[in-house]
Amino acid sequence: MSIGLRPYLPSDAETLAAIFVASIEQVACEDYDVEQIAAWTSKADDEAAFGARLAAQLTLVATFDGEAVGFASLRGADFLDMLYVHPEALGQGVATTLVDALEKLATARGAAQIKVDASDTAEPFFAARGYRPQQRNTNEVAGVWLANTTMLKLLAANDAGLSGSGGRV
Numbered sequence: 001m002s003i004g005l006r007p008y009l010p011s012d013a014e015t016l017a018a019i020f021v022a023s024i025e026q027v028a029c030e031d032y033d034v035e036q037i038a039a040w041t042s043k044a045d046d047e048a049a050f051g052a053r054l055a056a057q058l059t060l061v062a063t064f065d066g067e068a069v070g071f072a073s074l075r076g077a078d079f080l081d082m083l084y085v086h087p088e089a090l091g092q093g094v095a096t097t098l099v100d101a102l103e104k105l106a107t108a109r110g111a112a113q114i115k116v117d118a119s120d121t122a123e124p125f126f127a128a129r130g131y132r133p134q135q136r137n138t139n140e141v142a143g144v145w146l147a148n149t150t151m152l153k154l155l156a157a158n159d160a161g162l163s164g165s166g167g168r169v
């Protein structure tokens, strides 16, 4: 099935919140315990706040036959904030399509590198794409500690250019 990509619309908030919860409860549950999963999914409890976070970033929605199956967001020029794929759409290149597009957009915004705080579930996905671990983080979410790993990938197009130009535009 071919994967469509489009920008986030405010009317997507409810569907993307459901994808966020399903992907954490059914996929990330292999790497985090029940309390951690509940704390993580609680970030979508306030749907308006969840939608506002997506609207404030460059958020792309991946679709199968027009139906949303995943989403990813770029904060600023160089931070990949969210990446979630519906459990029924896993392993079909949805995350690859989303991250390919965000890396191109980061490059277009002048970034020489892109960073992500990768969940333990997503770390192998990012490692396979050339992201390298920088540091381990432990963050408190709703009173529960969740670990992730900051990973960084150099964006070749701008890395070469920046070394000569002296700085980020």
Ligand SMILES: CC(C)(COP(=O)(O)OP(=O)(O)OC[C@H]1O[C@@H](n2cnc3c(N)ncnc32)[C@H](O)[C@@H]1OP(=O)(O)O)[C@@H](O)C(=O)NCCC(=O)NCCS
Pocket: 023, 024, 027, 028, 081, 082, 083, 084, 085, 086, 089, 090, 091, 092, 093, 094, 095, 096, 097, 116, 117, 118, 119, 121, 122, 124, 125, 128
């Ligand atoms: C990580 C995630 C986004 C990957 O989504 P996906 O659409 O299944 O990924 P793709 O189909 O594009 O996979 C691309 C490659 O990565 C591999 N891959 C994906 N998830 C993987 C995982 N958890 N472990 C190991 N390899 C993985 C795939 O096997 C595939 O390899 P291939 O090209 O050799 O076949 C998905 O597992 C997810 O939603 N996880 C839960 C939420 C989460 O942790 N989000 C990240 C927050 S930072």
